[in-house]
Amino acid sequence: xxxxxxxxxxxxxxxxxxxxxxxxxxxxxxxxxxxxxxxxxxxxxxxxxxxxxxxxxxxxxxxxxxxxxxxxxxxxxxxxxxxxxxxxxxxxxxxxxxxxxxxxxxxxxxxxxxxxxxxxxxxxxxxxxxxxxxxxxxxxxxxx
Ligand SMILES: [Zn+2]
Numbered sequence: 001x002x003x004x005x006x007x008x009x010x011x012x013x014x015x016x017x018x019x020x021x022x023x024x025x026x027x028x029x030x031x032x033x034x035x036x037x038x039x040x041x042x043x044x045x046x047x048x049x050x051x052x053x054x055x056x057x058x059x060x061x062x063x064x065x066x067x068x069x070x071x072x073x074x075x076x077x078x079x080x081x082x083x084x085x086x087x088x089x090x091x092x093x094x095x096x097x098x099x100x101x102x103x104x105x106x107x108x109x110x111x112x113x114x115x116x117x118x119x120x121x122x123x124x125x126x127x128x129x130x131x132x133x134x135x136x137x138x139x140x141x142x143x144x
Contacts, residue, residue: 007082015043028065041098055121065120067094
C-alpha cells in the first residue's frame with residue numbers, strides 16, 4: 001500500500017538513543033542496574049538504593065527479547081492513515097520484568113491472548129526504520 005502520510009517515528013532523545021542504536025543492529029537491550037541487577041525500561045535510575053550521578057550504575061545490556069502479552073488492544077481503525085488496520089498494540093511483560101509497548105504481529109489479531117508467550121522480531125517497516133515488534137514465541141512453552 002502506498003501512502004503519502006508519513007509514518008510516526010520513535011521519539012529518540014539522548015536517554016534512549018543507545019536502545020535505538022542496538023535495534024539498528026537487531027539487538028534488544030534494556031537498562032540494567034550494575035549494583036543490584038534490576039532491569040529497566042525505559043531508561044531510569046534504580047529504585048532500590050542510592051544511585052551514582054549521571055546513571056553511573058546503569059548500563060544498557062542485551063536482554064532476552066522474550067515476554068508475555070500482559071494487555072492488548074486490537075485497533076480496527078488505524079490511529080493514522082500510515083498504519084494499516086487491523087493491528088494489535090500490546091503491553092508486553094518482558095522476561096526481565098519491565099513492560100514494553102509494541103505491536104504483536106505474525107498471527108491474526110483474534111489469536112492474540114493475555115499471557116501468550118511472545119518474542120521480539122525486528123521489522124523493517126520502512127527505509128531507515130527498524131521497529132522491535134513481537135510475534136508468538138517459537139519456543140514450545142509449558143501450558144499453565
Ligand atoms: Zn539497583
